[in-house]
Structure formats: structure tokens, C-alpha cells
Amino acid sequence: MARSLRTTLEPDIVALTIKALxxxxxxxxxxxxxxxxxxxxFIDLDISREVATRLVANFDTIKPAVRMRILGPLGASDTQIPAGITKGSRTPNALAARSVLRPGLVNELGAQFMFETGAQTHNGILGSAHAIIPQPHALQPLEEQILAPERFTITYQGMHCRDETGLDSVGSDEIYILTxxxxxTTDGTNIVRTERHPLTANGSGVYGDVDSDETRIGPVAACWAADVSDxxxxxxLTTVFMEHDQGDxxxxxxxxxxxxxxxxxxxTYFFPPGGVLLALIEASGLVTDFFNWLLGTGDDEIGTASVVxxxxSELEDFARTGLGxxxxxxxxxxxxxxxxNHFTAAVSGNDYLAxxxxxxxxxxxxxxxxID
Incomplete structure (x- = not known):
């Protein structure tokens, strides 16, 4: 289907990175x-040249005039990379950082969430575009010996559809989710784990016939894990909702x-070293830009959300908080x-939540x- 380009937060960084790709x-x-x-x-991150070739081909399907209007001269396929690109010379984009959702401690000991259909979210919960600030001071541990954490895992629990995609949508949607x-790691290696949901006994599938106000629970599957020592x-965590149409x-x-x-x-290249968190936030802010320009168009991207x-201590607080x-x-x-769940990722104006x-x-x- 036709690509609908959104605002590009970092057009020159995107264009130069695609040139390098x-x-x-x-x-x-x-x-x-x-x-x-x-x-x-690219080699260290294990990007395959086959997939790189496909991404570049997807980019080239966009009209050159459109690429150059948004990305400038670097949007042309045959423009040479300019000299003098300095590593670490860019100031982080505050807008990109603000676009990253920061989940907080929002459901102590099994408190329940409510989502108000057709209205703003309430009680500071579930997919709000506003940051929810962690409040560890509001909790205290039980007075008993507690073993230190050795490993954390994040599992995908399921999804909810408030309003199926598109004002002109007819019938139900076939949905799948990419995380x-x-x-x-402690030695500076970037670890990326990408999964497709729902994960079934026969492999990854799709949620068929998803209607408005419908919830699909599970299949529960791990989408991230790491040992604390490394x-x-x-x-x-980036969540992408896709509507299955003609694509693979x-x-x-x-x-x-x-x-x-x-x-x-x-x-890592364009922004100055500022700690692991800054790299993660900036990467999350750039994710949407690269999705915008490089993903194929056989299936429709409903929306993307990134959580940092x-x-x-935030992982610990979530793990030791009752599920809402x-x-x-x-x-x-x-x-x-x-x-x-402990937290959700919402896309398309809260129409879909994972x-x-x-x-x-x-x-x-x-x-x-x-209790005060």
C-alpha cells in the first residue's frame, strides 16, 4: 500500500545513515x-546485507522529489556523502527524547487500571503520552531477607483494540505485533532482540478478525531478558502494531x-557519549524515523511506541509490584x-495497546x- 510519510525529527542523520547503509x-x-x-x-550489530539491500530498495520506491523535499539534497540516491562529518558533534534532539514513554510505578499490589474509551486516560495510566514518573519512595520492602536480582525478563501478555484501524475500515483486522x-552489556555490546507476536505452537501468526473493543490475551512470550551481571x-522496548495485508x-x-x-x-555515531540511557533514548527517538523511510509497504504499520x-531499580520496582x-x-x-500487566505501549491515539x-x-x- 502507499507509504504515508510522517514528520522526520532528524532528517540529515536519517539521510546520512541511509547513505552509509x-x-x-x-x-x-x-x-x-x-x-x-x-x-x-552495521557489522557489529549483525545487520545482514540482504536485509540492508531490501531496506535501501524500499527507500528508493519513494519519489526522489519527496525524498529531497524532506531530507534535502542527501535524499537523492546519487548524492555523495559530504566530507567532514564529525563523530559526536550533534546535540541531542529534545523532541526525540520527549517522544519516549517513561513508564512508572503505577499499580501497587494489584491495583486496577481503567481505560476511558473516547476520552483522556485516567489515573495517570495506560498509554498516556505524558511521562509517568516512578515513585519508589511511595513503597517500602517487606522486612525480610531478599536475594538480589540475578535476571530480569519482560514478557508480552496480549493486546487490546479500542478502535480497529482506519475510518474507512470495513470488517475486522488481521493484526500482528513486532517487539x-x-x-x-557491560562490555558495551548492543544486544537487540526482535520478536513477532502472537507466538503460537506453529510459529508466529496473526490475530485474525480483530474488532473494536476486543482483547486478545497471550500467547504469553518473552520479548527481552538479561542477566544483571552483564x-x-x-x-x-519498541512495539510496532501491523495490519496484515499483502506483506510477509x-x-x-x-x-x-x-x-x-x-x-x-x-x-552512537552522531551524538556525544552521554551514558547508556542517552544512547537508548536517542535510538528510540530515531526508530520512528527509520521505520518511516525504510519499511516495506505490503502491510500497514498502524503505529509505533518506544518505552525506556x-x-x-525501575525493573525491580515493576517486578515487585502486583499486576494491574x-x-x-x-x-x-x-x-x-x-x-x-505492569505497563503498556499504546499506538494510534490509544486505539491499540500491547x-x-x-x-x-x-x-x-x-x-x-x-500509608501516610
Whole structure:
């Protein structure tokens, strides 16, 4: 289907990175430090040249006039990379950082969520575009010996559709979800894990016949895991809702995986070293830009959301907090969807939400809320 281009937050970074990807995909000679550094990053991140070639081909299907209008002269396929591109010379884009959702501690000891259909979210919960600030001071641990965490896992729990895609949509939708999680190890290696949901016994499938006000619970599947001993503070999780039409969902999974890795390579090269969290936030802000320009158009991207968990303490707080339930309002009543979660990622104006749980190993008691 036709591509609908959105606002590009970092047009020159996107254009230069795609230039570097084109060189990488064709095994062209490397003529400057930028090309050499980016090519090495692509190799280190395990971006396949086959997928790189496909992404570049997707980019080339966009009319040159459109590419140049938004990306400038670098949007042309045959423009040479300019000299003097300095590593770490860019100031982080505040807008990109603000576009990253920061989930907080929002459901102590099994508190219930409510989602108000057709209105603003309430109680500071579920897919709000506003940051929810963690409040660890509002909780205290039970007074017993607790073993330190050794490993954290995030599991996909299911999805809810408030309003199926498109004002002109006819009938039900076939939906699948791509998750791409990123963390950085203690030796500085970027680890990217991309999964497709729902994950069934026969492999990844689609949710068929998804209607408005419908919830699909599970299949529960891990989408990220890391040992605390080999994990720098901070991880990001990108959620992409797709409507299945004519495309190959597994090919889209590979393209999403490569686009997330491109955002890491770009953030690492263009922005000054500022700690792991900054790299994750900047990468998350760039993800949407690369999806916008590089993904194929056989299936429709409904929307993308990126969540950053910035510290081990945030993972710990989630894991030791009771699961909340997503409630929706139907016919004037609050209805429990049964979708248990620690946090959600919402896209398309909260029309679609994916739910996630944080699991700690070894397990530990839930934290208590302090009563003032």
C-alpha cells in the first residue's frame, strides 16, 4: 500500500545513515572515516546485507522529489556523502527524547487500571503520552531477607483494540505485533532482540478478525531478558502494531530488527557519549524515523511506541509490584478485559495497546505501599 510519510525529527542523520547503509549493502569502497565507522557498526550489530539491500530498495520506491523535499539534497540516491562529518558533534534532539514513554510505578499490589474509551486516560495510566514518573519512595520492602536480582525478563501478555484501524475500515483486522528490545552489556555490546507476536505452537501468526473493543490475551512470550551481571543500566522496548495485508510478516520482523539497529548505530555515531540511557533514548527517538523511510509497504504499520526503562531499580520496582488489569468502559460500565500487566505501549491515539510484565529471578515479595 502507499507509504504515508510522517514528520522526520532528524532528517540529515536519517539521510546520512541511509547513505552509509547503501554503501554497506553494495560492498562499495569506503572513502572516509564516517563510512568506515558506520560499516563497522552495521557489522557489529549483525545487520545482514540482504536485509540492508531490501531496506535501501524500499527507500528508493519513494519519489526522489519527496525524498529531497524532506531530507534535502542527501535524499537523492546519487548524492555523495559530504566530507567532514564529525563523530559526536550533534546535540541531542529534545523532541526525540520527549517522544519516549517513561513508564512508572503505577499499580501497587494489584491495583486496577481503567481505560476511558473516547476520552483522556485516567489515573495517570495506560498509554498516556505524558511521562509517568516512578515513585519508589511511595513503597517500602517487606522486612525480610531478599536475594538480589540475578535476571530480569519482560514478557508480552496480549493486546487490546479500542478502535480497529482506519475510518474507512470495513470488517475486522488481521493484526500482528513486532517487539524489538535493546540493552547494552557491560562490555558495551548492543544486544537487540526482535520478536513477532502472537507466538503460537506453529510459529508466529496473526490475530485474525480483530474488532473494536476486543482483547486478545497471550500467547504469553518473552520479548527481552538479561542477566544483571552483564547488563548496563537501561533498556528500551519498541512495539510496532501491523495490519496484515499483502506483506510477509517475517520479512517485516527482519526489517524492524535492522531499522532498530540502524537507530543504535546512528545515535552512537552522531551524538556525544552521554551514558547508556542517552544512547537508548536517542535510538528510540530515531526508530520512528527509520521505520518511516525504510519499511516495506505490503502491510500497514498502524503505529509505533518506544518505552525506556532507565535503571535496574525501575525493573525491580515493576517486578515487585502486583499486576494491574486493563479496564474499559462499555455501555456506561467498567469492564475488566482480563489483560494483566505492569505497563503498556499504546499506538494510534490509544486505539491499540500491547501489555507487558516484568519478571524477576529469583522472585521476591511484593513491596508495600507506605500509608501516610
Amino acid at each position: 547503501r554503501i554497506f549493502s553494495t560492498h562499495a569502497n569506503l572513502s572516509n572515516d564516517f563510512e568506515r565507522d558506520m560499516t563497522q557498526s 524489538s528490545a535493546v540493552h547494552i 547488563f548496563q543500566a537501561g533498556m528500551s 510478516p517475517d520479512a517485516y520482523r527482519d526489517e524492524v530488527d535492522a531499522a532498530v539497529k540502524l537507530s543504535i548505530a546512528a545515535a 526503562l532507565g535503571t535496574l 488489569h486493563l479496564f474499559v468502559r462499555r455501555d456506561g460500565k467498567q469492564v475488566d478485559t482480563g489483560l494483566a 501489555a507487558y510484565r516484568v519478571v524477576r529471578q529469583p522472585t521476591a515479595p511484593l513491596k508495600q505501599r507506605i
